Amino acid sequence: MLKNYLIIACRNIWRNLGYVSLNVMGLTLSIASCLVIFLITKNELSYDSYHRKADRTYRVTMNALDFNPSVSMAVTTALRTDFPELEEVSQVWYQPEGIVKIGDTRYVEKGYSFADQAFLRTFDHQWLAGDPKTALSAPGSIVLTESIARKYFGKEDPMGQVMEVDGEKGLRVTGLIKDLPGNTHFPFTFLISCETIAKDLAGVKHFYQIMNANTYIVLPEHYDIAKLNSRLPAFIAKNWGNDIAKEAKLVMQPLKEIHFDQRYLISITPTTSRNTYRALAVVALLIIITACINFVNLATAQAIKRAKEVGVRKALGANRSQLIRQFLGETSFLVLLAVIIGCLAAYLVLPNAAQWLDVKISAAQLFQPGVIGLLLAITALIILSAGLYPAFVQSSFRPVDSLKSGVAAISGRGLTLRKGLVFVQFTISQVLIVGTLVVAAQMDYFKNRDLGFNKEAVISFGIPENAKKDVLRDQLRGNPGVKEISLSSGAPSYNSNYASFTCPERGITKDDVTEIKSVDEHFMDMFAIRLLAGEKIRKNNPEDTTRYIVVNETLIHKLGIHRPEEAVGMYIRAAGRQCMIQGVVQDFQSESKHKDRRPCILRYTPQGFFTASVKLQPSDMHSTISHIESEWSSLFPESVFRYEFLDDHIASLYKQEQKVYTAFRLFSSLAILIGCLGLYGLVAFAALQRRKEVGIRKVMGASLANILALFAKEFFVLIVIAFVVAAPVAYFIMRSWLENYAYQVSIGGGIFIVAIAVSFIIAAVTIAHQSLKAAFANPLKSLRVD
Known part of the structure; x- marks a missing residue:
C-alpha cells in the first residue's frame, strides 16, 4: 500500500510540476527566512544571558x-x-x-x-x-x-x-x-x-x-x-x-536589562527596545502563514483536478481514512522536501545575511537544540495547517458527482475559502508594506532631517594630550583641500561632558543637567549653527572671573524664557562657575533622536580641545586626507592618525534601527514574494479552469482588455477589502513602535496610498503573465473537448 501511495504521489508531482514547484519554493523561502529571523531575535533578546550568574548580576548605576x-x-x-x-x-x-x-x-x-x-x-x-x-x-x-x-x-x-x-x-x-x-x-x-x-x-x-x-x-x-x-x-x-x-541615588540595573534600557546618558553599545525584535518575530510568523495559505490555496485548487481520481478510488473500495492518509502523506513529502532545501538555503546564506544585517550569528548555530526543536515544530505546524484541510476536501468528494462531470460538478467548492485566504494574504502584505515604509521614513528622519548643523564633508579626529594645537591648526589651514577647521571637545553630534546648572536670578535653585561643549571661535561658522540672539563664541581672557557662554534654545526654555533676546546678559551657574550668556543658538542634535534634546552650553576653553574637525573641499577628499595624515605624523610621530566622517558617526547612533530596517526590508520583501508565488499559481489554475470560457469570449469578440479584467477584477476587489482591514492594524502597530523615540515621523495618508498602489502593482504584474497567456491562446485549442 505504501509503495502504491508513493508511486501515485510521484506521478502527481510530475504531472503538476509547476504548481508543486511554486509550493515548494514558497515553503523553502519561508523556512529559510524563519530560521534566520529566529537566530537574529534569539541573539538580540538574549543579551548577556550566557553568563551563569546573569540572573544575580546587577550593574550599579546612578540617578541624580x-x-x-x-x-x-x-x-x-x-x-x-x-x-x-x-x-x-x-x-x-x-x-x-x-x-x-x-x-x-x-x-x-x-x-x-x-x-x-x-x-x-x-x-x-x-x-x-x-x-x-x-x-x-x-x-x-x-x-x-x-x-x-x-x-x-x-x-x-x-x-x-x-x-x-x-x-x-x-x-x-x-x-x-x-x-x-x-x-x-x-x-x-x-x-x-x-x-x-x-x-x-x-x-x-x-x-x-x-x-x-x-x-x-x-x-x-x-x-x-x-x-x-x-x-x-x-x-x-x-x-x-x-x-x-x-x-542622588544608586540604581541596581539587572544585567539582562542593560541592552534594553534606554534611560541612560551614554551606552557602550546601542540600546534597543525588545518590541522591535518581537515585531521581527511576528514577521517570521506572517511569512509562515503566507506560505501555508499558498499551500492550502493551491492544494484545494488541485483537488478539483483530482476529483475523478478520488471518485474512481472510492468506487473501487477506498475509504475516507485511506484517502486522507494518502493526501496527507503527499503533503508531508512536499513539506519535508521544502524543509531540507530551506535548511540548506539558510546554512548557505547565513554568513552573508549576518554580515549584511550586522549581527554575530553563524551557520553552526543552526545545529543548536533550540533551533532543531523550532524546526520540528514548524514542520509539524505546516503539515497540519497546510495538509489537513486539503486532505479532508479531497477525500470528501462524492463518487457520483466526481465521475459525472468532474470539475464542473465541484469547481465551486473551496472557492470561498480560497478568496478568504487570498484576502488574508493581501492584508498581511499591506501591513508589511506600511510597516516597511514607516521604518524607512523614520530612518531617513534620523539620518538627514532637522540636525541643526551642517555635517557634509566633515572629518573628526582626536588630538594627543599636550599637543601643540595652534601649530596643528596653522599647518592644516595651509592645505588647499581644507575648507575650514575647528578645535573642540567634539563635533556637534559627539557628547561626553555633562554638568549641573542653576539660575538664582530666575528662581531656579535646584540643579538641572546640561551638556557642556568646549569649542573655539570657528565652531559655529564651520557647522553653520544658527545664532538667534547675542554674539558668537569668542576667545576669553584667562584672567576673567566670569565665563562667557552661548546656550541653546532648550536651556533658555528651562529658564522660563521664550524670546532669545531676553536671555542675553543673564547669569547662570554651571559646573561650579559663574557664567554670562552672550548668545543663544538654535537647537542642534547633539545626541541621537531617541531622546529629547537637552540643554547645551558652548564655551571657549582651550584645555578642553581634544578633537579637530575639518571641513574638506569636495574635490579630491582622499588626497586631502592623505596630506592631513602626513602632517599629523610629522607633528605626532608617537600617535596613530585615525579619523571618522561626521555623517558616518551620526549613522552609527542608529545602528540598531538600521539593522531592524534592513531586516524588515529583506523579510517583508520575502513575505510579499511568497504571496506573489501563491497568487501566480492561483491565477495559472484559474486560467486553466476557464480556458474554454476565455475561448468562447474571444470567439464572441472579447478584447484583450476584457480578458485581463476577467482575471483581475476579483483580486482587485480583495485588495481593496484587505486595505480597509490592514490600514488601521498597520497604523496601530507602527504608532506603538514610533513611541519608542522622542522624535518621530507622522504616519500620513501618503504612506497608505503608496501601500495600496504597490499592492495593485504587485497583483497586476503577478496576474498579467498568466492572463496574457490565456488571452493570446488559440480559441480552437481552448474549445477542443478534453
Whole structure:
C-alpha cells in the first residue's frame, strides 16, 4: 500500500510540476527566512544571558539629575566594605580608544578596559590559555581576546609576550580568551589589570568622580534585591554625607536589562527596545502563514483536478481514512522536501545575511537544540495547517458527482475559502508594506532631517594630550583641500561632558543637567549653527572671573524664557562657575533622536580641545586626507592618525534601527514574494479552469482588455477589502513602535496610498503573465473537448 501511495504521489508531482514547484519554493523561502529571523531575535533578546550568574548580576548605576550607567570607583570600594555578604563586587574602567605598541608597530584599538580580578569571576569567558583565578591579580597583567592576539602576534604563542598600551609599558600577556559573543553589552578587545593603575584609583574618593567606570555586583543565591535597595540611601549618607544622599541615588540595573534600557546618558553599545525584535518575530510568523495559505490555496485548487481520481478510488473500495492518509502523506513529502532545501538555503546564506544585517550569528548555530526543536515544530505546524484541510476536501468528494462531470460538478467548492485566504494574504502584505515604509521614513528622519548643523564633508579626529594645537591648526589651514577647521571637545553630534546648572536670578535653585561643549571661535561658522540672539563664541581672557557662554534654545526654555533676546546678559551657574550668556543658538542634535534634546552650553576653553574637525573641499577628499595624515605624523610621530566622517558617526547612533530596517526590508520583501508565488499559481489554475470560457469570449469578440479584467477584477476587489482591514492594524502597530523615540515621523495618508498602489502593482504584474497567456491562446485549442 505504501509503495502504491508513493508511486501515485510521484506521478502527481510530475504531472503538476509547476504548481508543486511554486509550493515548494514558497515553503523553502519561508523556512529559510524563519530560521534566520529566529537566530537574529534569539541573539538580540538574549543579551548577556550566557553568563551563569546573569540572573544575580546587577550593574550599579546612578540617578541624580539623569540616569548615568557609571559610578565612582569609590562606590566600589565602599560596597565591598559595607556589604560583605555580596558574592562579588567588580569594577571595570572602559577606555573607548587606545594606542597599542608591539615592538615598533603601533595600533589604534577601540574598546579595551582596566578590570579587577573579580570581573573574571563575575562574567563567563571561554579561556584558551591562562588561569582565570589569577590572570588579572598582578600589576601589568593583560588578557587578550583571540582575534586581537592573532592580529598582534600571528601564529606565535601570545602568552608571556610584552606590549605597551597608552604609555603603560611592560604589560605581560597572562591570559587568552575566545572573542566575545555579539550579544554582550560590554564588548572589549583586551583587559588590563586594575592593579596596574592602583595609585591612580586610590585617589578616587568623591561620589561624583565617575571617569566612565562601571561597577557590577553578584548577589548571593536567594538574596532579595529589595533588601539591598532599602539600605542604599543610608549607605550613601554614611560615606558621602546627607546632602549627596538627598540629591542622588544608586540604581541596581539587572544585567539582562542593560541592552534594553534606554534611560541612560551614554551606552557602550546601542540600546534597543525588545518590541522591535518581537515585531521581527511576528514577521517570521506572517511569512509562515503566507506560505501555508499558498499551500492550502493551491492544494484545494488541485483537488478539483483530482476529483475523478478520488471518485474512481472510492468506487473501487477506498475509504475516507485511506484517502486522507494518502493526501496527507503527499503533503508531508512536499513539506519535508521544502524543509531540507530551506535548511540548506539558510546554512548557505547565513554568513552573508549576518554580515549584511550586522549581527554575530553563524551557520553552526543552526545545529543548536533550540533551533532543531523550532524546526520540528514548524514542520509539524505546516503539515497540519497546510495538509489537513486539503486532505479532508479531497477525500470528501462524492463518487457520483466526481465521475459525472468532474470539475464542473465541484469547481465551486473551496472557492470561498480560497478568496478568504487570498484576502488574508493581501492584508498581511499591506501591513508589511506600511510597516516597511514607516521604518524607512523614520530612518531617513534620523539620518538627514532637522540636525541643526551642517555635517557634509566633515572629518573628526582626536588630538594627543599636550599637543601643540595652534601649530596643528596653522599647518592644516595651509592645505588647499581644507575648507575650514575647528578645535573642540567634539563635533556637534559627539557628547561626553555633562554638568549641573542653576539660575538664582530666575528662581531656579535646584540643579538641572546640561551638556557642556568646549569649542573655539570657528565652531559655529564651520557647522553653520544658527545664532538667534547675542554674539558668537569668542576667545576669553584667562584672567576673567566670569565665563562667557552661548546656550541653546532648550536651556533658555528651562529658564522660563521664550524670546532669545531676553536671555542675553543673564547669569547662570554651571559646573561650579559663574557664567554670562552672550548668545543663544538654535537647537542642534547633539545626541541621537531617541531622546529629547537637552540643554547645551558652548564655551571657549582651550584645555578642553581634544578633537579637530575639518571641513574638506569636495574635490579630491582622499588626497586631502592623505596630506592631513602626513602632517599629523610629522607633528605626532608617537600617535596613530585615525579619523571618522561626521555623517558616518551620526549613522552609527542608529545602528540598531538600521539593522531592524534592513531586516524588515529583506523579510517583508520575502513575505510579499511568497504571496506573489501563491497568487501566480492561483491565477495559472484559474486560467486553466476557464480556458474554454476565455475561448468562447474571444470567439464572441472579447478584447484583450476584457480578458485581463476577467482575471483581475476579483483580486482587485480583495485588495481593496484587505486595505480597509490592514490600514488601521498597520497604523496601530507602527504608532506603538514610533513611541519608542522622542522624535518621530507622522504616519500620513501618503504612506497608505503608496501601500495600496504597490499592492495593485504587485497583483497586476503577478496576474498579467498568466492572463496574457490565456488571452493570446488559440480559441480552437481552448474549445477542443478534453
